Amino acid sequence: QKEVEQNSGPLSVPEGAIASLNCTYSDRGSQSFFWYRQYSGKSPELIMFIYSNGDKEDGRFTAQLNKASQYVSLLIRDSQPSDSATYLCALRGGYQKVTFGTGTKLQVIP
C-alpha cells in the first residue's frame, strides 16, 4: 500500500462548481498535512496545510482532515479555469520527511 494515495484523475468540473479532491494515507502517526498545486511544467506551490481534525477554510479552499479514517480532502468552491492544475497531497510522518502523493489532475471546464 502506498503511503499517500490519490486518484490521478483527470477530475473534470464545470466552472463555478465545487471540486472535491481526496487523499488517503497509511501512516497513523502522520501529524501535518498539506495540499500543493502544480501547474504543468512548474514547481509545486503550497496552498493549504492542516494539523487538526475537522475543516480549515482559506478563501475558496477548504481542507478537511479525518485522522480516524486516515483521510484528507480539499474542496475548491466556485472553481475557475485558473484552478486547472495537478493537486498534490502531502504529509509529514517521521522527522524531516514529507511524503507526497502522485497528484490528482483537475480540469475546470469554462
Next chain:
Amino acid sequence: SQTIHQWPATLVQPVGSPLSLECTVEGTSNPNLYWYRQAAGRGLQLLFYSVGIGQISSEVPQNLSASRPQDRQFILSSKKLLLSDSGFYLCAWREDRGLDYGYTFGSGTRLTVV
C-alpha cells in the same frame, strides 16, 4: 522575505556526463534544505536533505550525491549521468519555527539525459 533560487531551468546532458545543480536560499539562516526529483507521471521522490553545513542525509541509493558547502547553498551532483536520471529536480526549504508550514520549492531544473 525568503526566496529560493535554482538553476539552470533546463538541461540536456549526454549519458555519462557529470552534473551539478545549484540551489541557494535568501532571507533566512540555517534552513532545512531538500532535493526532490519528479519523474514523468510519477510523484515527488525525496533524494537528499540537509539540516546544516556539511550534513547530508540520503533517502535513496543512486549515482547522485549532494553537498552543502555554505549555510544557504545546496548542490546536487553526479559523476556520470544515466538515462534514468532524467526528470524534474526540485530544491526546497522548510522554515522551522514551531508550526509546520511545509516546503517552499524552487522553480526546478528539467534534466533530460540523452
